[in-house]
Amino acid sequence: MTRTVRTTPKPLPTPLAMSAAPNEPTPSPLPIRPKEEAHLFKEEGRKKDGREEKVTSRPHPKPTFPTPKLRLSTLDLDHPGSNVFFSNTNPSKALSEAVDAVLSILYQPTKTNDHIPACRSVTLCLHAMGGVAYTTGSDLDGDHKEIHFSLDYINGIPSARQKDEVQGVLVHEMVHCWQWNAVGTAPGGLIEGIADFVRLKAGLSPPHWKKEGGGQWDAGYQHTGYFLEWIESTCGRGSVRKINHALKDKKYAEDDFWEQLFGKNVSLLWKEYEGSLDEEQKMTKKVESSAESHEKDRKDNAEMKEKGRKDGRSEGDESVEKDKPNDNLA
Ligand SMILES: [Zn+2]
Numbered sequence: 001m002t003r004t005v006r007t008t009p010k011p012l013p014t015p016l017a018m019s020a021a022p023n024e025p026t027p028s029p030l031p032i033r034p035k036e037e038a039h040l041f042k043e044e045g046r047k048k049d050g051r052e053e054k055v056t057s058r059p060h061p062k063p064t065f066p067t068p069k070l071r072l073s074t075l076d077l078d079h080p081g082s083n084v085f086f087s088n089t090n091p092s093k094a095l096s097e098a099v100d101a102v103l104s105i106l107y108q109p110t111k112t113n114d115h116i117p118a119c120r121s122v123t124l125c126l127h128a129m130g131g132v133a134y135t136t137g138s139d140l141d142g143d144h145k146e147i148h149f150s151l152d153y154i155n156g157i158p159s160a161r162q163k164d165e166v167q168g169v170l171v172h173e174m175v176h177c178w179q180w181n182a183v184g185t186a187p188g189g190l191i192e193g194i195a196d197f198v199r200l201k202a203g204l205s206p207p208h209w210k211k212e213g214g215g216q217w218d219a220g221y222q223h224t225g226y227f228l229e230w231i232e233s234t235c236g237r238g239s240v241r242k243i244n245h246a247l248k249d250k251k252y253a254e255d256d257f258w259e260q261l262f263g264k265n266v267s268l269l270w271k272e273y274e275g276s277l278d279e280e281q282k283m284t285k286k287v288e289s290s291a292e293s294h295e296k297d298r299k300d301n302a303e304m305k306e307k308g309r310k311d312g313r314s315e316g317d318e319s320v321e322k323d324k325p326n327d328n329l330a
Contacts, residue, residue: 081151193224213274
């Protein structure tokens with residue numbers, strides 16, 4: 001017969017004692033909070049043998065967009081632009097909304113998302129500099145992007161426009177984190193035009209933007225952005241997605257690129273776009289001249305009323321006469 005000898009085991013060292021170096025500062029312990037129930041499963045009531053039964057089922061996962069790590073880097077908190085930025089913008093929300101806007105306008109999610117460029121993190125860097133903003137890959141890895149945004153520019157935005165202008169610039173720069181560029185051969189104006197097209201579609205176009213013909217189709221920014229918007233409305237929804245996708249792997253060759261996508265070269269598309277602007281401008285002039293003639297009628301009417309008042313007649317007479325329907329018309 002063997003005898004069991006019971007010994008008290010030595011207490012294991014705590015993980016903290018194992019990992020902390022002797023002089024390393026230890027953060028204060030977290031407060032104890034009641035655990036929240038995780039709602040990972042959807043509950044459904046089902047009848048079985050006349051009895052109610054609770055069945056748990058996991059919903060089918062739908063393809064979703066990638067979710068990059070979002071980071072903020074700023075040291076210049078005493079710059080007046082920092083005060084403007086943080087008074088109007090929640091950076092966490094602003095960056096995540098910018099990612100959502102860009103991905104939903106340029107892509108549709110799939111299981112693998114291998115049609116979307118790799119972008120593992122986006123860091124917003126706020127600092128004093130000339131210009132507005134630029135986007136670059138990080139020094140270590142091109143899949144980690146940095147959006148550099150000028151605090152001097154932010155500080156100069158008129159107060160009524162601060163929130164929307166900051167978000168508009170963030171969306172524009174966020175496009176550069178996710179768009180294809182024909183392995184570096186796409187025209188710069190097309191790249192910038194796609195960025196402003198997305199900003200326009202996200203409802204963040206500034207009030208001074210306007211559609212304009214003349215010049216080159218790839219002059220960039222909103223000039224090209226509105227052209228792309230016209231292509232989207234004329235050649236079909238998703239046309240700009242197609243343009244971006246066609247810039248994925250192949251080098252850019254202008255004639256083939258546009259012919260293959262829309263059956264026409266880009267100069268012809270640009271001419272048609274300019275033609276549509278002429279039509280639009282004619283329509284605008286028509287509306288303006290009709291508004292002007294209406295305004296003239298109103299003034300004439302007011303003058304006649306004033307004259308009538310001076311002549312001793314009642315104030316409303318002229319307008320009653322003028323607006324009275326003709327009873328004789330069938
Ligand atoms: Zn840009």
